[in-house]
Amino acid sequence: MSATLTVNETSITPEVGVGKIVRKPIPILAVAGRLDASTVNVLERALMRSLLQGAKVIIIDAGEITYISSSGLRVLLTARRQVRERGGDIILCTLSPNVRDVMDMVGFTALFTVFNTREESLTAALGVV
Numbered sequence: 001m002s003a004t005l006t007v008n009e010t011s012i013t014p015e016v017g018v019g020k021i022v023r024k025p026i027p028i029l030a031v032a033g034r035l036d037a038s039t040v041n042v043l044e045r046a047l048m049r050s051l052l053q054g055a056k057v058i059i060i061d062a063g064e065i066t067y068i069s070s071s072g073l074r075v076l077l078t079a080r081r082q083v084r085e086r087g088g089d090i091i092l093c094t095l096s097p098n099v100r101d102v103m104d105m106v107g108f109t110a111l112f113t114v115f116n117t118r119e120e121s122l123t124a125a126l127g128v129v
Contacts, residue, residue, distance in 0.1 A: 003039050005031065005043065006033055009029055011028060012028065029059070033066060035069065047075065055088070057089050057125045058079070058090050059125055061093050067099075068098075088128055091113045091124055092112050093114070093118050094117065
């Protein structure tokens, strides 16, 4: 059986102030399945779409990732570098226990902004855009 990965791409467009100034949409990528060498291109394409649309901050909901390999970690790190060059950030949320263990072990939870809920992530993202 081959590994599968799905990325559900949505976004939220924040409105601020009395006159409701609309800011750029904040992409939210809900990732589910195994993030490994055979599936990493699915997430990579979704991240590139967000970057090409000018996203300054990207939220990755990782609650349904069942496994992450070094290939998956590399894609996250590369996307983080690209977004941070624009003064933005990648925000991770709802890490599953297995993924959190891996990210703790390799030091990614110290590199990335990580929240327990999507709502916390959205609040933090509004401070970036």
